[in-house]
Amino acid sequence: MxxxxxxxxxxxxxxxxxxxxxxxxxxxxxxxxxxxxxxxxxxHSMYVWNGGLVTTTHDDVYQSARASGLAEPEAPGEIDRDLLEGAVVTGTRLGRGGHPGAGWRRLRWAELARGFGEPAVPEGALPGNRCLRQAHPTGSWSAAVEPPAEGxxxxxxxxxxxxxxxxxxxxxxxxxxxxxxxxxxxxxxxxxxxxxxxxxxxxxxxxxxxxxxxxxxxxxxxxxxxxxxxxxxxxxxxxxxxxxxxxxxxxxxxxxxxxxxxx
Known part of the structure; x- marks a missing residue:
C-alpha cells in the first residue's frame, strides 16, 4: 500500500x-x-472497563493525581494544561482514538441509553455533549468509561x-x-x-x-x-x-x- x-x-x-x-x-x-x-x-464508539462502572470520575482521577504531587497527570487529549485550571476534566478526547486494548469492551450508546431510560440522542440534538447526560451529570464520565471522542x-x-x-x-x-x-x-x-x-x-x-x-x-x-x-x-x-x-x-x-x- x-x-x-x-x-x-x-x-x-x-x-x-x-x-x-x-x-x-x-x-x-x-x-x-x-x-x-x-x-x-x-x-463514535465508547468503551467500558470489564469490571464495570465506578463512581470515581475522570475529573476525580485527574485532580487526585495532581494534588498528590507525585507526578503531573497526563492532560486529556490535546488540551492545553492552562485551560484545565478550574475546568472539569470530562474524559472525552479530542481527535483520533480507538479501542483502548485488553480489559475494555465496546459500550453501545443504545445499551447505555436503555439503562437510563432515555434516547441515545435527544430529539432536536446532534451527537455531542447534550447526549446521555445521566452518564456524566457533572460533565465528567466514570473513570471506567472511555467516552466517545469529539471531532x-x-x-x-x-x-x-x-x-x-x-x-x-x-x-x-x-x-x-x-x-x-x-x-x-x-x-x-x-x-x-x-x-x-x-x-x-x-x-x-x-x-x-x-x-x-x-x-x-x-x-x-x-x-x-x-x-x-x-x-x-x-x-x-x-x-x-x-x-x-x-x-x-x-x-x-x-x-x-x-x-x-x-x-
Whole structure:
C-alpha cells in the first residue's frame, strides 16, 4: 500500500467551493451537508472497563493525581494544561482514538441509553455533549468509561466506513476523492487544506502524520456521497443514496441512526 503522503496530494482549496454553498458558516469545524437524498449519523464508539462502572470520575482521577504531587497527570487529549485550571476534566478526547486494548469492551450508546431510560440522542440534538447526560451529570464520565471522542470517528469505525464506501461506489477503490481538513484541525485559518487521492487509500488518511484527525469532509469526484466530521461533535454524518445509508445502518460493526430533525 502506498504511503499516505504519497497517495494523497494537496490540491487547491477551491475544491471546497460547492461545500461552502451548502453550509457557508461552518468551514472552521467542517461543512455539514444536507440530506442528499438520505443521511445517517455514525455514533463514535465508547468503551467500558470489564469490571464495570465506578463512581470515581475522570475529573476525580485527574485532580487526585495532581494534588498528590507525585507526578503531573497526563492532560486529556490535546488540551492545553492552562485551560484545565478550574475546568472539569470530562474524559472525552479530542481527535483520533480507538479501542483502548485488553480489559475494555465496546459500550453501545443504545445499551447505555436503555439503562437510563432515555434516547441515545435527544430529539432536536446532534451527537455531542447534550447526549446521555445521566452518564456524566457533572460533565465528567466514570473513570471506567472511555467516552466517545469529539471531532473524529474512531479508527475502527473509519476503516469500516471506508470499506462500505468502496463496496458501494461503482468505481470502487479507483474512485478519485477529496479530503478536507477544517481550520480547527490544521490550525491554519488562511487557507483550505484539501487532499486528493483514491478511495482505496482513504482508510490510511486516519493516521496522516500531518493531521490530528480524520478528514472533516470526504467526498468523491462525482459528489454522490459526503462524509462529515464536525470538530465539536461525537458523531459522523454520511449523506448519499438510500442504499448506502441502509448498508451503514445494517452494519454490525457500526452504531448508526437517522436523525429526522437533521436536514
Amino acid at each position: 502506498a504511503d499516505v503522503e504519497d497517495a494523497w496530494e494537496p490540491v487547491s482549496g477551491e475544491a471546497t467551493g460547492w461545500l461552502k454553498d451548502l453550509d457557508p458558516d461552518h468551514n472552521h469545524a467542517g461543512y455539514q451537508p444536507p440530506r442528499r437524498p438520505d443521511a445517517v449519523w455514525i455514533l 473524529c470517528l474512531d479508527r475502527e469505525g473509519w476503516r469500516r466506513l471506508m470499506s462500505l464506501l468502496v463496496r458501494h461506489d461503482v468505481e470502487g477503490e479507483a474512485r478519485r476523492c477529496y479530503a478536507y481538513y477544517c481550520s480547527l484541525v490544521t490550525g491554519d485559518w488562511d487557507r483550505e487544506a484539501v487532499l486528493a487521492g483514491r478511495l482505496g487509500d482513504a482508510a490510511e488518511l486516519y493516521d496522516h502524520p500531518a493531521m490530528s484527525s480524520c478528514p472533516s469532509n470526504l467526498w468523491p469526484e462525482d459528489r454522490s456521497w459526503i462524509v462529515y466530521c464536525d470538530w465539536d461533535l461525537w458523531g459522523t454524518k454520511v449523506v448519499g443514496p438510500a442504499s448506502l445509508i441502509e448498508s451503514i445502518l445494517a452494519d454490525p460493526e457500526l452504531e448508526a441512526l437517522r436523525l429526522p430533525w437533521s436536514t
